[in-house]
Every structure is written in structure tokens, then in C-alpha cells.
Amino acid sequence: MKNAVFVALADPMRRQLLERLAMGPTTATGIADRFPVTRQAVVKHLGALEVAGMVAKERHGREVHYRLQSAPLGEASAWLTSLSARWEQRLLRLKRYVEEES
Amino acid sequence: MKNAVFVALADPMRRQLLERLAMGPTTATGIADRFPVTRQAVVKHLGALEVAGMVAKERHGREVHYRLQSAPLGEASAWLTSLSARWEQRLLRLKRYVEEES
DNA sequence: TTCATGTGCAACTCAACAGTTGCACATCAG
DNA sequence: CTGATGTGCAACTGTTGAGTTGCACATGAA
Known part of the structure; x- marks a missing residue:
């Protein structure tokens, strides 16, 4: 698990996502509007952060909100x-x- | 520079190297004897750590000693x-x- | 000098990952 | 229902990095 955290932190885009989520x-779509990447790219990065336990999904209607989980950062x-x-x-x-000696 | 640090930390082998260097x-050869990898692999990893400023080379005769630099870890x-x-x-x-509110 | 050990450089293979595109499905507003 | 928006899944390309091997060079010991 610790490995997934450091792997997730290795990518600049993912660190920017963490800064944003702080x-x-x-939502992934909202983020993709402000970054020069596709929504799918954002989704993949958020997926990596979720595997590392640094992000949690929460569905509201048809939107999926991602929120920061600070525990892994502390570890x-x-x-x-x-x-x-x-x-x-x-x-x-x-x-x-x-x-x-002296 | 910060990016190189997190990239370096992403690899389990490099984190083990840091533990060892602490x-x-x-020397790279000394480490390669205790790890199931080639000396060249160790050299490459140490090179990545050096680029990140987490390790410093020091030559003694024909041997190259690597020592930990803790500053980037703190950052x-x-x-x-x-x-x-x-x-x-x-x-x-x-x-x-x-x-x-209540 | 001669041999053994430690290092440096370069090329190669293999796997993983970032990013994209296309399309299908779900949900909200009119 | 109909259209618009948000999401999910899958396939594809290009690039990066880990690890290896082979060989040349440098240094210390006999």
C-alpha cells in the first residue's frame, strides 16, 4: 500500500490534482476543464490516487465527486x-x- | 528538482537503497551483493537518487562511496x-x- | 608487470504507464 | 420522450524506465 502512495506521488499531474483537491x-470533468488533458486522463490519475487510498469517490446523481484522504499523506x-x-x-x-577522541 | 525526488521515491528498490544508506x-558493488540485482541496476538507481540530490558520490581510490543526503527528504x-x-x-x-448554524 | 577487483559506458529487451479516441450507458432538464 | 451532460469501458499509440549483458578502463595487490 505504501508503494502505491509513492508511485501515485511520482507524477506531477497527480500532485497537482492533490493540490486542487486540498x-x-x-469531479473529473470539472478538473479536466482547467487542465490541458482529457477527462479520461484525469479519471485514470484519480484512479491511481484512489488505489493508494489518497482519494475517495462519492456519487451524487450522475456526478462523481472526489475528495482528499489525508491519512496516506501523513504516513x-x-x-x-x-x-x-x-x-x-x-x-x-x-x-x-x-x-x-580529542 | 522536487519532481526528481518523488520520482526517485516511487521505486521500492530505491527506497530500500535509502534505508540501507541511512x-x-x-559502494554500489557492496549493495549489489546483498540484493538480487546487478551492480549496474544499483548504479542506475543510485544515479537517479543523485539527480534528486538525495545521495552524494565520494571516490576513495577505485571505490565510489555513496552517502545519504537528508535535505530533500525533509523538503x-x-x-x-x-x-x-x-x-x-x-x-x-x-x-x-x-x-x-445550529 | 600481471592479475584481480571496482567502475563506466552503451546497446538491447521487456513491461508499465500516460494520454488519446470512440462508443455505450446513465442521469437530469425541457 | 428528447436532447444534453456526465460517466464508464476498451483498445490503441508512444514513451519511459527497470534490468540485463558485454566490453573497456582504472586502480590496488603480488
Whole structure:
């Protein structure tokens, strides 16, 4: 699942979709009007985001509204900070070790 | 540049490389011994990570050591948390609005 | 020098993905 | 019902990237 999140985040268009969805739910057609791509392209991207759990569909009549799901974003962010923290901690240990030597 | 970071993070092998590099610098050959892939594959992945600024090369004799650069990880994480925060804030505003109505 | 090890470059295959187009189906307004 | 709008599904093209292989070059050790 985590993999699907990072795969989804790899595409610039999908990141733009996330930025747009952060302002509120929308339909694929509404998005396609403001982007230089087909509605089908938008639908596919939203599908990838849905597989990653970053977006949820909601049908109202004949319209399908997509809304952001922030949980996966938090998980991805947490993994990144954890990785960075492990490295920084290692640098800190090395620094202490060098200072101890002198 | 941000795009290269997310593209680099999209591959499971590269994320494993980052995990490995968080424990300390290594060579491509050393990594290839512990992974079921060719050295060349590792070199290519490390190249992608280098383009993204997440890894730095350092030559010692005939060996090339790769070490983690944590800055881009922090930037990527910051973007994710910012996006999530914007959405959460919007939900909060909506909640306040609804409570005000009643 | 000679050999082994580590690296760099280039070409190739294979699979996955972005984006498009065309058409069918569903839903709302008149 | 009729037309307009929104959506879903499928097939197709073009491109990108992962991984491999082969060979040449550089460096350290005997």
C-alpha cells in the first residue's frame, strides 16, 4: 500500500490534482476543464490516487465527486522523516565519537 | 528538482537503497551483493537518487562511496504535511461553520 | 608487470504507464 | 420522450524506465 502512495506521488499531474483537491472535492470533468488533458486522463490519475487510498469517490446523481484522504499523506511523510532522523542521529553519534577522541 | 525526488521515491528498490544508506555509506558493488540485482541496476538507481540530490558520490581510490543526503527528504516531507494541513484546516473550518448554524 | 577487483559506458529487451479516441450507458432538464 | 451532460469501458499509440549483458578502463595487490 505504501508503494502505491509513492508511485501515485511520482507524477506531477497527480500532485497537482492533490493540490486542487486540498481546496475541496470536485469531479473529473470539472478538473479536466482547467487542465490541458482529457477527462479520461484525469479519471485514470484519480484512479491511481484512489488505489493508494489518497482519494475517495462519492456519487451524487450522475456526478462523481472526489475528495482528499489525508491519512496516506501523513504516513508517507512519517516514513520520510523517520529515514531522515535515522541518518541525522548517525551523524550525531559520529560527531560525539570524534569529539571524544580529542 | 522536487519532481526528481518523488520520482526517485516511487521505486521500492530505491527506497530500500535509502534505508540501507541511512545506516552508513556504501559502494554500489557492496549493495549489489546483498540484493538480487546487478551492480549496474544499483548504479542506475543510485544515479537517479543523485539527480534528486538525495545521495552524494565520494571516490576513495577505485571505490565510489555513496552517502545519504537528508535535505530533500525533509523538503518532500514538508510538502506532504503542508498539503495534509491545508485539507485538515478546511475540514475544521467546515465543522465550525456547521456548529455556528445550529 | 600481471592479475584481480571496482567502475563506466552503451546497446538491447521487456513491461508499465500516460494520454488519446470512440462508443455505450446513465442521469437530469425541457 | 428528447436532447444534453456526465460517466464508464476498451483498445490503441508512444514513451519511459527497470534490468540485463558485454566490453573497456582504472586502480590496488603480488
